[in-house]
Each structure stands twice: as C-alpha cells, then as structure tokens.
Amino acid sequence: MAKHIIAVGAIYIDTILTLPHFPAEDEKLRASKYVRRRGGNCGNAFEVLQQLVEDDIKLHLISVFPNRASADYAFIRDSFKVSVDLSLSIHRDNSQVASSCYVFKSQETDSRTIVNYTELKDMQCHEFIDAVCKLSPAQDAFEGWFHFEGRTPDTLVECVKELRLIPQYSGFKISVELENPSRVGLELVAAEADAVFFSRAWAEARGFKSAVECLKQNMAATKEHALLCCTWGAAGASAVQKDGGEGIWCSVPAWKPELENQSVVDTVGAGDTFIAGMLCGHCCQTSCWSLEQKLKYATDLAGRKVYEEGFAELS
Template sequence: MDSIDTSSKPVEGPGFSILAIGALYRDVIVKVPQFPAEDAKQSATSEKVRVGGNISNTLSVLSQVVAPGTQLLYATAVGGPEAIWRITQLKTSEVKSLLFTHFFPKTTFMSHAYDDMLSRVYNAHSSFYPSWIHFEGRECFMVEGVIDHFISRREYKQNPCVISVEFEAYGRPGLDRLMGMCDVAFIAEGYMKAFLEEASKGSWDGNDKELMVRLFTNYLKRTAKRRATAFITVGSKGAYAVRFDAGTVEMRYIPAPEIASSEIVETTGAGDTFIAAAIYALGYRRLDAVKAAKIAVNVASKKCMLIGYDGLGNPGAGFGVLEGENPFATPAVGMSPVLPPARPTDGLL
C-alpha cells in the first residue's frame, strides 16, 4: 500500500465548499432508567430538545474541523412555527458556518416547499458553485433535477464537483436511480439488506457481512457510475470502502474498534457522523477512500461515546488522533489490493 499522509494539515488546492440538501427536524431525546419491557410504562428522568436531521448532524460535525469561513451551505424546506426555533438554534450553536436555510409556510405537500427551495438554489445562488454536493436521499426525482442543473453548468466541465448521496431507507421512489448519478454513495446496512431481500425474494439474516457486501456490490456494478466510490456501513462491525471501475469491484474492510458497552452512551447520529468524516477526508483533506473509511469509522465510533456532536475535532487538529494509527483503531483487513488512484478528471476523489 502506498504511504498516506496522516497529518491534520489540509493539502493545498482549490477551496473546499459544500452544498448539502435535506430535511430539518426537532429531535427530542428522552432518558429512562432502563430499557422498558414490552407494553410497560416507564417515567422519563429527563428530556432534551435539539436540532436534528441527517444533514444538520453531518454539517455540525464537519463545521468543527474545517477552516473558519469554509462555505457549508445547508438548503432545506421546513414548515410550521417550530421551523424558526430550529433554524435559530442551528445558526447559533450547531453549524457555525451555515450560510442559508430556506423555510416556508406549512403546505399540504412538502414537495411544494421543497421545489420552491430548489428553485432558489438554481437562481438566487447561481454564482455559487460548490466543490461538493451532498443529498440526504429524499424527494429523489427532484434531486435528479438538482444534479442535472449542476452538471450542465460550464463550471462542471472545467472542475467537476463531487456528488454524494445517502442511501438509508430502501424503497423511496427514485432513490435507486441516483446510484448511477453519484460519485460517492453512503449506503446503510439496512438499505443493503432490504435490497438483497427484494432481489432474492426472501429474508436475510445478515450475519455474514462480507457475503452481503459482495452480493450487493455485484448488483451495483451494473448501475454505479464509472469510477464511483461507495461506503457501506455495517453498524458495530465497521464499514467497507468499495471502488467501482468499468464493471469491476474492489473492496476493503475497515473493522470498528472494540468499545466496552459501558462506554456507549448514544448511537443516534453515528451514520451522519461517518458521512461527515468521510467527506472531510475525501473532499477537504483529499485522502483516498480507504484512509477516509478508517477515519470515518473511528470518528463515528467516538461519537457513540458522546452525547451530541460537540468535541469531535477542531480546525487546527482536525479529528486529531482519530485520523492516524492509534490504539483506538484496528488495522484494516484487506480483501483486495489498495483502491486505484482516481483520475484528475474525477474531481476530489
């Protein structure tokens, strides 16, 4: 394997910026003394309200490790009186470099507001061209329109932006079509499992992770974009870095570090944290996919030991020791040679 720079200093090159599109939520975290039995009632000991949503979680983590002033744009459509509360909290305490958020009066169909928001992305910010665009994987047919808009611009011909999509909930209309349009796919184990069950017309116990990934990627190589990269998370087992190249597939398994159950305090948002760390490594640091997966697994594991997302990193040191070979991490087990270097025309990969 070629040596990889594991220092925290970003490499020199075109500035990193990201446009992330997805839903915004109000998360309510309720604490109980113990996990309740089925149909049992149990009083909560505390309740905490915070900003939620996959994209806001991802940007909250990413904002900790990029240089001040880095453009992290969050485009979302929300409705109702609580939208203002959420946006204010997000601006002041979560995403420090948030530049804009669209919110609209509550409508009968959420897609109306979403469509309006996208039209503003097209027009009001026509001068802005990000180096990375990330989609949560909702309103997928509209996402196609956003992708078509950006790849048709002259900037894309000169310096292609990286397009990434999260594949979390299998069965969302149009989500499967996005696999052939993205440069980077973030695929949850649940999505992979549901895909295989539908393809095989049966249930899947999911115990053999490697077999699942091999079967799944065998399907995907028919539709994935040429030289696309995929990260497939498998919960506490870690993740797989996958590279598609003209019908061939190369994989590398990155095991998760062993953490005592007593140290796990919150797993909600671990997947969003993984995505943030991978985007940081690939897009901001310009590391390869294997190194990005190692960093992402470590950072997501660390997040499970924290309440919320604060304290994972800082602009000066990045994710710190989580970016290097340290006692917290486990060496990767290679199932194939190192992933091939990307061509310059492949943008930031």
Template structure:
C-alpha cells in the same frame, strides 16, 4: 487519492489541498426531542424519562455540523416553517456557523420533528418521525449558484425534485464531486445514481431490499452506478467499500464496550469520510477516518465538540455549597447546557439550565430567583415559575412544560456531586 482529484480537475485539487472546502448539503432539517430512558419501554407501558433534550437533527444537518468542526465552510439547503421550532433550528445552525441563506421557508405546515428514545443501557436509539412540511422545491435549488461549492452532498429523498437537482449539478459542475446517502429505498431513487461520484448507504437500506450482507448491497449498487465509489456502513461491524470496478473491501471498527449515545453516528461517519476524501486520503483511509470519528461520537451525548478529548469524570459541585435558598448554576461537561442545582427536602435537585419556552438559560438576564414559600424557581427572561420539586412550569408562557432533569451521583464520603453515568 491524487488521481481522484485530477479526475475532477486541477482546480478542485488546488482548493482542497489546504484541507478546507466549501460544502453544500441538501436534505432534511429536523427538531429532535430526545428522551433518555433507563431501558426500552414495553408496549402499552408507562415510564419516566431520565432526561429530555431538544437538539438539531436531520441527516444533512448532522453531516454539516460535523464537517464544520472538521474545518470546512458549510451551507444547508433545506426547508423550515415559521414556528418557534424553526427559529430554534435556525439559531442552532447559526451558532454552529452553518450558512442558512439557501433554506426555503413555508408559511403553512410545521417544523419536522423526530421523537428519539435513547436506551441508556446500550446507547441504542429508536426514532419516530413526524413531518408536516414540503421538501425543497426544484425551482428553489435551481437558483443556487452551486458552482461556488467544492462538494455537493444529497440525502436520497424527495425523488421527484432530486432528479432535476442532480441533472443541474452534472450540467454546471465541472470538477466537484457529488455524493448521496441512501437510507431508505424510494421509488425511482436508484435510477438517479449514475449522476453521482460517491454513494453512502448502510444496513437498513440493505435489509429493506432483502439483502443480508454489505457485499451483496455493494454489488447491487455497482450494477446501477458503475462509475461511483460505494461506502456501506454496517454499525459496530465497521464498513465495506468499493471503488468503481473493484470488489468490496472491509474496514473493521474498534469495539466499544458501552456506547453512550449512537444517535448521529452514521451521519458522523459520512462527514468524516467526506472530509478525508477532500484532504486527499485513499478510499480505505477515508473509511477508516469515518469509523474512528463515529466511534468517538458514540462515547458522548450529541455532536458538538467531537474533536475535543473525552473529558475525565470530575465533580461538578459539592453538597456543602448547595442550599435551598439559592440556585447554583455549574458547567456540566458532556451535556448541552449548564446544570441548575438546588436543595429540596434534603435532596439535591438538578435540571438543565434551559427554559423550554425559548431555549435560553434561566439566568440569561439575571440570577434565578427562588420563592421559598411557593418553592419555585423563576426564569429571568420569561418570568416563568418552575416547581423545584419536579421542574414543572406552574406559571408563565411555558405553563406545564418541564425543565429537563439531570441524574446525579453523590460521593457519600466527600459530598462530591457527579453527573450520573448510565
């Protein structure tokens, strides 16, 4: 891989030799509403979700979230509206130390949203996306001093503006690699591929082109971008890859018996592969690193704390400490927030400690007040009252919204309370 660094210039090699790089990601930023269901719903049916989580999403946002954990300085170039969802996304980026100065703001329109159904039987995810916001304008991108970045990664979308962005990148960058993700075929997109050094793609792109195997997709893309290294992720089957002028090679992925959550696994694969390339790994070694971290991601909810060891299942509380007069807030490894526990009609109720109005803990200001007559819990920040029975807001700024329920398992012998395994 040293030869690759020399190809892009000695400066790049010096800067990334320590393993850290400045990375600019250009693409989508989305608010994900994730619904965890016991099985995929049939058409024209109704069922209750076991859990609802709001999370930052979008391919490039996910890439950068993982790359930041891997030790790189990351910045995003995307668009945001001015609604509450946009504020939530900006806060999520800042909490993860992803720079936001290159975000383009629009007064009209609303934050893009993906509604994600996660099947708890097999971890699969089904996504419905709604967008009412423009993509990044070429003129906005042109103002960015891209020379200060060591790697540029683009989502293969917004084709009209992307053509100009890639032209600028090739004109002003002397040594920095440029990568692109091809997720869906778009008119004119493949005409731009001669500008890039690395192409990430996958099964969905191949099938959309009428190709049923990764080798055929790599050959197809080599004809359009002979200068590029091509990496094709094929889910549980691993990934295929080819350097310029070579045949495709396969890197298998270790089987995973029961995935927990596959949402963002492909984005994790791309990020880990880029990280390995930056740190001077060969293409084969980089793809292996991508497979390994993507597999690790599938064993947990969300993208945070990917480098931490998987937590051995431990009880979060014991029923002898849970009463109907006091809310008990406990940490919950693997979940995005702590959990509120309270007794109701001899049953333990559990909800994520997160007010849906502004994405803050219910006990942010002071303890959660319990009204034993109305059987409600009060958010200390927004004076919202939630029914203990079902978590529905019955008074306050998030009226009729719901706290996210958490499924529990209780050991009948010891009274130990666990987060349920699905």
C-alpha cells in the same frame, strides 16, 4: 479557490427520551433523561464537519424551514456555528413549526424507536435550482461537493440532472445517502451520483447479508468511477472505488474503546458522522490519503461518536 460543501436535506428538532423500557400501549412511564436538540441527517453531518474543516471549506445547507420569525427557526439557526451558511434555504412563511423527530431510547434493549412529523412541503426542483444559482453567479468558478439526503427520489433525480447542466458546478462531485428502506426509487438517484452511501438498514431490507455483498450487487447500476460505501455497525464498513475494472476495495473494522467495559451511549447520528468523515477526507485530504485511510477515518469517527452524547467534541 475556496471549496464548498453543500448539503441538501431535512432539518428536524429532535426530542430524545431515555426510557427504562419501551412502553406498552396505554402504559404510563417516566423518562430518565430528556434532550432537545437540532437533528436531521445533513444537520448532524454538518455538526461534525464544522469541527473538522478549515476556513477554506465553505459549508452551505439547503433545507426547508418554517417562517424566518418563528421560534423553531431561531432555535435551529442558533444551533449552528457561523461557519454554516443557511441563507440558501427555503422558508414556508405560513408555518411556524419545524419538522420534528421524537426518539425513544430503551435502556432495557439498547434500541431506539423514532417517530417523525412535519407539515412542511418538500423542496421542489425549481426551488433548489434557484438556491444554487444564488450561490454561484454566472461569472464565478466553483469547486466542491453536493451531498443529498435520500428523501424524495423523483425530485432528487430531477435536481441532480438539472445541476449537471449548470456550468459553474461542472467540477463538483455529487453524493447521495440511501438510508431509509421504505423510500423506493433512490437507486435512480444513486445511478446519477459520484458517491453513494448505503446504510445497513437499506441493504438488509433488500436481502444483502454484508456490506461487501451490497456493494458488489450495486456496482453495475452506478456511474463509471463512482465511489460506493456501506456501513455495517459493529462489523465496520466497506468501500469500493470503481476504476473500469474490478475496482479498488477496502474494508475496515469498527472502532472500539480501550476500556472494554465502556458502554454505548448514543447511536443517533452515527451514520451521519461517518458521512461527515468521508466528506472531510475527500474534500480536505484529496491527494494525501488513500481510500482505506479515508474509510478508516470515517469509521473511527462514527465509532467514537456512539460512546458520547451528541456530537460536541468529535474533532
């Protein structure tokens, strides 16, 4: 039986400008580099996953797009390999413009500032359920994984609860990413998920000083046997698999290049790369790798990503 990984989240067209420093108000500044590429958390994760998985893993993306005939949708569609199925996605026929993301990278501070814009109405639960029912006719048995970008908590909680009621998906695992600190209520989605990915930004905004502290404080609010992961930049990552007791714990350091003078190139999408690594480990190496091996694989993959532009050769 083929396995399916279905990612649900926004897809953006990223415009990335590398600047000598972040501009002051009213300052005129020339960028040293310009990149335009498809982005968004789930899109980035699939950009990596399509390099890693075999043909028996089917990748499906559910997102909200502009009109099928628009130039922006053509740009996004053509940016994926044929192994990523976009047919379940939702189109807003009255819009020609995809969600947009503008990233300003400062060479002076090695930081990034991100500005998003979208005119596309967010996905509604009934649209999501219609999409997944197209993938799985009533007579078919499926197995695999749903991963949700943490965007609209009320809608996502409803989607997850409705998804649990569809018999064909009873064997699927469900994961959610808690990344953006400003999105209040994502804890309600995390409580329904089989796996939860916490970002450092989300954890620090709630007062946690380390990945382990974040995981310990959130264990009680998650499902029995849930997997919790938290990345912490240069400090590596930690994970716990709940087992009814204290849980199975592991922590791994961040990957570092052999050349000490090698510089960080592109941190955009490092967290998405980590999630891709964990999904690959859990869907492709279910019984072969320990939790520590999966965590190390994902952390190393994310570490290597920041030393290259984009995601082209992470496999």
